[in-house]
Amino acid sequence: MKNWFVPAIALALGLMANAPGPALAQFGSKPAKIIFPFAAGGSGDAIARLVGEKLQQATGQPVLVENRTGASGRIGVVAVKQSEPDGTTILMSPFTLMLIYPHIYPSLSYDPAADFAPVSQVASFEFALAVAKDVPVKNVAEFTAWVKANPKRASFGTPGPGTLPHFLGDAFSRAGGLGLVHVAYRGASAALNDLVAGQLSIGVLPTADVLEQHKAGNIRVLATFDEKRSPYLPELPTIRESGTPLHGNGWFAFYVPAKTPPAIVERISQLTSAALHSPDVKERILATGSIPTGTTPAELAELQKIDGGI
Numbered sequence: 001m002k003n004w005f006v007p008a009i010a011l012a013l014g015l016m017a018n019a020p021g022p023a024l025a026q027f028g029s030k031p032a033k034i035i036f037p038f039a040a041g042g043s044g045d046a047i048a049r050l051v052g053e054k055l056q057q058a059t060g061q062p063v064l065v066e067n068r069t070g071a072s073g074r075i076g077v078v079a080v081k082q083s084e085p086d087g088t089t090i091l092m093s094p095f096t097l098m099l100i101y102p103h104i105y106p107s108l109s110y111d112p113a114a115d116f117a118p119v120s121q122v123a124s125f126e127f128a129l130a131v132a133k134d135v136p137v138k139n140v141a142e143f144t145a146w147v148k149a150n151p152k153r154a155s156f157g158t159p160g161p162g163t164l165p166h167f168l169g170d171a172f173s174r175a176g177g178l179g180l181v182h183v184a185y186r187g188a189s190a191a192l193n194d195l196v197a198g199q200l201s202i203g204v205l206p207t208a209d210v211l212e213q214h215k216a217g218n219i220r221v222l223a224t225f226d227e228k229r230s231p232y233l234p235e236l237p238t239i240r241e242s243g244t245p246l247h248g249n250g251w252f253a254f255y256v257p258a259k260t261p262p263a264i265v266e267r268i269s270q271l272t273s274a275a276l277h278s279p280d281v282k283e284r285i286l287a288t289g290s291i292p293t294g295t296t297p298a299e300l301a302e303l304q305k306i307d308g309g310i
Contacts, residue, residue: 027059027086027087027088027264027267027268028058028059028060028061028267029061030061030088031061031062031063031064031088032055032059032061032062032063032064032087032088032089032090033063033064033065033066033088033089033090034048034051034052034063034064034065034066034090034091034092034254035065035066035068035076035079035080035089035090035091035092036048036065036066036067036068036076036092037067037068037069037070037073037074037075037076037077037091037093037097038067038069038073038076038094038159038160038186038187038188039067039069039186039187039189039190040067040189041187041189042159042187042188042189042192042206042208042209043125043188043206043208043209043288043289043290044092044094044188044206044252045065045067045187045189046288047092047122047123047252047285047288047290047292048065048092048122048252049065050275050281050284050285051092051122051272051275051276051281052064052065054271054274054275054278054281055268055271055272055275058271058274058275059271065092069186069187070186072101072160072161072162072163072184073093073094073096073097073160074097074101074105074108074109074110076091077091077093077097077110078109078110080116080255080256080257081110081115081116081257082257083257084257085256085257085258085259085260085261086260086264087256087260087261087264087265087267087268089256089257090119090254090255090256090268091116091254091255091256092122092252092253092254093252093253093254093255094163094164094250094251094252095164095250095251095252095253095307096162096163096164096250097112098112098116098253098255098304099112099304099307100162100163100164100167101162104162105162112304114258115257115258116255116256116257116258117255117256117257117258117260117262117265117297118253118254118255118297118300118301118304119253119254119255119256119265119268119269119272119297119300120253120254120268120269120272120273120293120294120295120296120297120300121251121252121253121293121294121295121299121300121303122251122252122253122254122272122276122292122293122294123251123252123276123285123290123291123292123293124249124250124251124290124291124293125206125207125208125249125250125251125252125289125290125291126206126207126208126224126225126226126230126249126250126289127164127165127168127204127205127206127207127224127225127226127248127249127250128204128205128206128207128210128214128221128222128223128224128225128230128233129143129172129202129203129204129221129222129223129224129225129239130195130202130203130204130205130210130214130219130220130221130222131143131195131201131202131203131219131220131222132195132196132198132200132201132202132219132220133198133217133218133219133220134198135153135201135202135220137220137222138220138222139222139223139237139242140222140223140237140239140242140243140244141242141243143222144176144178147178147179147180147202148178151179153201153202154178154179154180154181154201154202155180155181155182155183155200155201155202156169156173156180156181156182156183156200156201156202156203156204157183157184157185157191157194157195157200157202157203157204157205158182158183158184158185158191158203158204158205159185159186159187159188159191159205159206160184160185160186160187161182161184164248164250165204165205165206166182166184166204167248168204168225168246168248169182169204170182171246172204172239172244172246175244175245175246176244180202183200188205188206188209189209191203191205192205192209192210192213192219195210195213195219196213196218196219203219204225206250206289206290207221207224207230207232207233207289208288208289208290209289211232211233211288211289214233221233221236222236222242223236223237223238223239223241223242224236224237224238224239225238225239225246225247225248225249226238226247226248226249227240227247227249229241232289251293251303252290253300254268254269254272256268265297266296266297269295269296269297272294273294273295273296274294275294276292276293276294277292277294
C-alpha cells in the first residue's frame with residue numbers, strides 16, 4: 001500500500017428538491033446518524049460533527065454522531081455493516097479500518113469491499129512525533145539519544161493497535177534501534193490527554209490532534225511523517241529529513257452498507273461534498289489541522305485501489 005510508509009449547501013438543497021424516485025426520499029425523511037468508531041474529542045470526531053450539522057441543515061432531519069468504540073474501531077464498523085441499507089447510518093472511518101486491517105486481522109468480521117459502499121473521502125491528515133513537555137529534547141537526534149538513555153520511558157502511544165501511527169512508530173523504532181514499546185489507546189484524544197499530563201512520554205498521533213497543545217507549550221512536536229513539511233508546522237522537519245527514510249499520511253471517509261441504493265449513496269456524497277466546500281466548514285476543518293476534500297463514490301473507490309488494493 002503506497003501510503004503506509006512511502007488527496008453549496010444551496011446547490012445540494014436544489015438537488016434534493018428535484019431528485020426523482022422513492023429511494024431518494026428515504027435519506028432525509030427520517031433521522032440519521034454518523035458512527036465514528038473512536039472516542040469523542042479528536043479531530044475525526046470534530047469533523048464528523050461539522051459535516052453532520054450541515055447534513056442536518058440540508059435535510060431538516062436530525063443527524064447525530066455516535067461514538068461506537070471498541071476493538072480498535074472494528075465494533076463501530078460492524079455496527080454500520082449490520083444496519084439498514086437506507087443511508088440513515090453512515091460510517092466515518094479512518095482509512096486504516098478499510099485498507100490496513102484486512103492485512104493484519106485474519107478473522108476480520110467485515111469485508112471492506114463486499115460489505116460497504118464508498119460515499120466520499122472527507123478529509124486528509126498527517127501524523128506527528130510528539131513528546132511530553134518534561135522530555136528534554138528538541139529534535140529527533142536528541143530524542144534518539146534520550147530514548148536510549150531512558151529505556152523505561154520508551155513507550156509511544158497511538159490511537160489504537162493496527163492503526164497507521166502504530167506501524168509508523170514501530171518502523172521508526174526499528175530503523176533507529178530504539179526498542180520503543182507500543183501503548184494502544186481508544187482514540188487519539190485519550191493518548192493526547194496522557195501525553196499532556198506526562199503519564200505518557202511519546203506519542204505518534206495525527207498532527208491535527210496535537211497542534212493546539214504543541215502551540216500552547218503543553219507538549220512538543222519534533223517532526224512530522226508526511227513526505228513534505230506540514231503546512232501547519234513548516235518550521236519542523238519531516239522524519240525523512242531527520243534521517244529516517246519513512247513517511248505516511250491518512251484520511252477519513254464516509255461509507256454506508258453495501259446494499260444501499262446507488263441513488264442514496266450519490267445523494268449523501270453530493271451533500272457531503274457541498275458541506276465540505278462550504279466556507280465555514282472548510283475554515284473550521286482547516287483550523288483543526290486537517291484538509292477537507294470531498295469526492296464522488298467512484299473517486300473514493302479508485303483511491304482505495306491505489307492505497308490499499310481493495
